[in-house]
Amino acid sequence: MEDNINSEGASSSSxxxxxxxxxxxxxVGRIMKQILPSNAKIxxxxxxxxxxxxxxxxxxxxxxxxxxxxxERRKTVNGEDICSALQTLGFDDxxxxxxxxxxxxxxxxxxxxxxxxxxxxxxxxxxxxxxxxLLYTSTNKTPNNDNLFx
Numbered sequence: 001m002e003d004n005i006n007s008e009g010a011s012s013s014s015x016x017x018x019x020x021x022x023x024x025x026x027x028v029g030r031i032m033k034q035i036l037p038s039n040a041k042i043x044x045x046x047x048x049x050x051x052x053x054x055x056x057x058x059x060x061x062x063x064x065x066x067x068x069x070x071x072e073r074r075k076t077v078n079g080e081d082i083c084s085a086l087q088t089l090g091f092d093d094x095x096x097x098x099x100x101x102x103x104x105x106x107x108x109x110x111x112x113x114x115x116x117x118x119x120x121x122x123x124x125x126x127x128x129x130x131x132x133x134l135l136y137t138s139t140n141k142t143p144n145n146d147n148l149f150x
Contacts, residue, residue: 022055061085079105 028051032042064085065077079102086095 021059022051023058025051028054061089061091064089 025047029042029047032047032050033040036042061082062077062085065081068081068084068088069075069077080099083095083099083102086092086098
């Protein structure tokens with residue numbers, strides 16, 4: 001590992017920059033645990049490997065979406081750009097599933113906006129979208145979670 005000297009003369013590891021580009025390992029581990037049986041264990045090495053893979057994948061897809069935006073002279077990457085990038089990169093099944101999810105997300109978000117307009121002001125709405133999503137997924141689950149992206 002290479003050490004760099006910053007402007008104050010302090011040494012900092014070059015991995016610090018790399019670590020800032022990765023998803024938090026606790027989040028990665030939590031997602032992995034959701035898929036595995038409750039008695040399964042996940043090694044630190046497995047979590048770190050998955051962390052690097054998913055972070056690289058996100059960067060790969062986002063880069064493709066960014067190229068599309070640049071070609072269309074836009075500055076903001078949106079959900080459709082990500083779906084299109086997935087399909088362009090050969091992940092057709094995921095692109096289609098994500099388009100369906102995005103459509104449902106926007107329906108829920110639209111409902112949330114209407115609900116919030118009818119609520120008295122002063123409420124803390126930080127967790128409303130998360131609550132809506134959890135409510136949505138709990139009412140639309142199959143034993144395999146298959147219909148979330150149908």
